[in-house]
Amino acid sequence: xxxxxxxxxxxxxxxxxxxxxxxxxxxxxxVLYYILFIxxxxxxxxxxxxxxxxxxxSGVFAWLLAGMAYTGYDWIAHSTRGRTFGQAxxxxxxxxxxDELRSGALLKRALVYPGPAMAMGIPVxxxxxxxxxxxxxxRILIDKPFQRGLDDRVAGTRVIKDLR
Numbered sequence: 001x002x003x004x005x006x007x008x009x010x011x012x013x014x015x016x017x018x019x020x021x022x023x024x025x026x027x028x029x030x031v032l033y034y035i036l037f038i039x040x041x042x043x044x045x046x047x048x049x050x051x052x053x054x055x056x057x058s059g060v061f062a063w064l065l066a067g068m069a070y071t072g073y074d075w076i077a078h079s080t081r082g083r084t085f086g087q088a089x090x091x092x093x094x095x096x097x098x099d100e101l102r103s104g105a106l107l108k109r110a111l112v113y114p115g116p117a118m119a120m121g122i123p124v125x126x127x128x129x130x131x132x133x134x135x136x137x138x139r140i141l142i143d144k145p146f147q148r149g150l151d152d153r154v155a156g157t158r159v160i161k162d163l164r
Contacts, residue, residue, distance in 0.1 A: 010160040012147045013092040015140050018159055021086035022114075028085075029070045029117075037062035056123075063121030070117055075110035079103045083162070093162045097146075101157065109155035112136070 040058035044050050049057065077084040082101065083093040094101070094109075113136055116129040136149045143149070146158045 010095065010158075011163070012145065013090075013159040013161050015137075015147060017090045017092050017161070018140060019137070021084065021090040021092060024086035024089055025070070025084055025114075029066055029073075032069060033062050033066040036065050056121075060121035064118050067114070067116075067118030067120065071110045071115045074114055075103075075107050078106045078109065087159075091162045092159055094152075094157045095160055097156050097158055105155040105157070109151045109157060112151040112154050113149065 037058055040061050041050075041055060044058050074084060078094050078101065081088075082095065087093060094106075096102075113133065116132055119129050120126045136151065140147050140149045146152075148158050152158055
């Protein structure tokens with residue numbers, strides 16, 4: 001039946017479960033960021049770029065690469081398993097509101113969040129990204145009864161407790 005929700009009586013995930021799942025993932029990708037930062041800093045210092053542009057360039061590229069990795073991982077994990085490793089630990093999952101999870105919609109979801117992490121290394125832009133991420137989290141608290149953020153609205157998804 002097209003248009004009918006496959007999980008009509010599913011319990012929405014609590015805001016703290018979603019936050020904990022993202023914090024678990026952020027810890028892993030934070031380590032990736034620091035590894036990239038140190039490697040890029042050493043590379044730029046070796047080739048002599050540091051004298052011209054300063055140390056900030058390695059931070060910008062490290063955020064860009066780590067953000068791309070996090071966004072790609074988020075998209076692939078939701079496309080294949082319906083959840084990321086943080087969501088698996090917290091026993092929550094992403095489900096479609098209506099019909100089925102579509103890869104294109106999940107890519108949009110990943111670009112809305114965690115996609116903005118790619119711009120976190122750029123001064124001033126990082127402040128705007130932080131405000132956007134805060135607003136997205138606030139939407140989850142305000143949106144009743146499904147507790148959907150902007151990323152869920154864009155993709156036509158919701159996050160539920162996986163009680164299986």
